[in-house]
């Protein structure tokens with residue numbers, strides 16, 4: 001019998017991200033940013049999505065660091081605006097939003113809640129064993145129809161069992 005390796009639920013970068021939040025001296029700002037949702041999937045916060053990387057404060061100056069799910073993702077401009085609006089409504093106006101491209105975002109950074117919400121929206125994610133499961137019927141026999149789905153960060157797939165087409169959230 002072979003020893004099956006335990007696949008970690010979150011990777012090292014995501015553990016660091018969680019530590020940055022839990023050790024932060026400005027937890028209230030992270031909490032304000034929990035109001036900011038993915039513009040395309042409005043039930044998932046940018047924290048659950050793995051996009052929100054860091055929040056630091058120096059005096060009144062706040063720096064927010066985000067990593068896009070996809071380097072050309074047009075939703076990032078909307079997310080930046082939404083961050084500024086959310087902080088402004090909390091009285092925080094001296095804000096810079098930095099985009100950090102490395103390390104690149106992966107679907108490993110999605111929280112389990114985010115993955116469940118995506119599934120409810122009919123969007124699949126790649127499992128840690130590289131399988132893709134139809135969000136409608138749970139079948140793992142699927143076929144890529146197009147490299148791009150409804151947005152650049154998604155690919156269009158079809159289930160070979162129930163024949164429903166669905167979006168796959170790409171890992172990069």
Ligand SMILES: [Zn+2]
Nearest residue numbers: 134137159162
């Ligand atoms: Zn199906």
